[in-house]
Amino acid sequence: MVADLFDSGATPRPDTGPRPLADRLRPRRLVDVIGQEQVLGPEAPLGVMLASGSLSSLVFWGPPGVGKTTIARLLADETDLHFVQISAIFTGVPDLRKVFDEAKHRRTQGRGTLLFVDEIHRFNKAQQDGFLPHMEDGTILLVGATTENPSFELNAALLSRAQVLVLTRLTLADMERLAQRAEQELGRALPLDGPAREALLDMADGDGRALLNLIEQVAAWKVEGKLDSAALATRLMKRAAKYDKSGDEHYNLISALHKSVRGSDPDAALYWLARMLTGGEDPRYLARRILRMAIEDIGLADPQAQSICLHAWETYERIGSPEGELALGQAVAYLALAPKSNAGYAAYKAALREAKKTGSAPPPKHILNAPTRLMKEQGYGEGYAYDHDAEDGFSGQNYFPDGMKRPVLYQPVERGYERELKKRLEYFAKLRLRRT
Structure with missing residues (x-):
């Protein structure tokens, strides 16, 4: 039955x-x-x-x-x-x-x-x-x-x-209450000093069942006096941290790493990187994600950031573990401290929206090449202004499809190298206004 x-x-x-x-x-x-x-x-x-x-x-x-x-x-x-x-x-x-x-x-x-x-x-x-x-x-x-x-x-x-x-992992306070309840059931205190007791709670990693199993082992030992943390570590092995490389923990921790970098906190970023590496995450996956952070969150505010991430990835590939992970850690610390800008990322997404909106609108004819006579007769290349011949090397011509309202896509921030790019944009905008 x-x-x-x-x-x-x-x-x-x-x-x-x-x-x-x-x-x-x-x-x-x-x-x-x-x-x-x-x-x-x-x-x-x-x-x-x-x-x-x-x-x-x-x-x-x-x-x-x-x-x-x-x-x-x-x-x-x-x-x-x-x-x-x-x-x-x-x-x-x-x-x-x-x-x-x-x-x-x-x-x-x-x-x-x-x-x-x-x-x-x-x-x-x-x-x-x-x-x-x-x-x-x-x-x-x-x-x-x-x-x-x-x-x-x-x-x-x-x-x-x-x-x-x-339902969430038990807190240290919860674990201590559980340990005290276990001691009452056993009728005796655990033979551990204060730091060793904290280490025992930490070994359970928020799992109440695991803690009670550990307590049962410790209570069975026949020892004189109280054990310290070193003696406890000799007798017990720390429980492996919960980490599923294809499940929620994987996505939660990479999110924590990315947001710590974006939030300019190198200590937190290094901590989450270490958590993923000790959990068995593939360093190559982390190298790809670290490079993505440089592109998405630093961008042109620090053009060197992408190169540092690529070099860190290459370093890992050349020397392997465990030294290669140090290069990834240095890249993470650099990104966390780099000036932040998502202006390039935002501009790219805005450009995608414009491209979808305008469909198959062709480029204006004056910026099309005309390698044949027929194409010249159709007006290809007619009226093109060669920028190197123009004053200040800037013609101010329109490069968007005819009839399309000129959008503003890239808006650099006042941080890092993008300060200089912002000045250049403003300079060209003034020239364009003057020459149209």
Whole structure:
């Protein structure tokens, strides 16, 4: 039966052995949950739903170990719904049919079902669509959990029937509260001095389940006195930072790096660069993005910036890791401190808009070459003013299609080298006005 495999509403079997600390400390009420005030507080979404007695289908989006499963289980308890848990990794279509059939039967007996689906983004579109009719007729109240961005991974139809709630990494204060609760359960303090205790919390990287597993290991050690940070590091390995080179974390961190450069903060930019490199990001991808930053955010305010980025990329290709990454770091620091201008980027986008607007309008004939007699007879090149022969080397002729109103596309800023370019533009504008 599916209930035997997935249904935690069945009568629990008696304990036959020691239970992990994380299981022993699982909260029994929502008020006991540590963290997630933005979701559980009195004025937060779940707090308001429970107070009004109206719970809707939900999708919990957040990293591992922040309480998604626990909160779903406690929601079922507080709303007197039968709790059923499945994982999209291990559940196929026949299993889902059994879950829905049993929920329908339970409903005929007057009890609803809260179906918790872990890793819900692993279901394909057809499987996700299979939940819709059962959500709509009240057979199930769906609570999905995902570590991936629901906007990209879940169907729009499913998202329209469920509210997405974001669960966040536990703060250091949350982790300390969890550690204290663990010590109360264990009946003794951890054998760590202050810095070592902070290092232990840091090792868990905001994951409450990981912290409790670490605490369980430390508590089992037979040591005299208190261990310092060095001794702790010898006995435990720091948990690898969460980083998915193709998922949200990838895009979040490159966004943080780019915006730190744009915001002229070299320290923050170097930090996010280091975060991506230590997470295993391809340095060549970073080299491409760093070059893009020079083009998009510095532009002609510092024409040397692009060359520095290209040289950093070339340096990485020539000497490889780990020394090559230093060249990328120096390029990032340079870009962060360079004068900023997106005038060239904005001018290019404005030119694209003008090009689309004017369609196939030809250039004016006076700037067309006339290599044949027929073309000369058609007026090609007639009236062209050779700029080198003009006063100040500037003819002031029109180079846009005939009848097109002259647009202003490139507007340099008063920063860096673009100050000089702005003076030149203004100079040519005065000459053009004088000669037209």
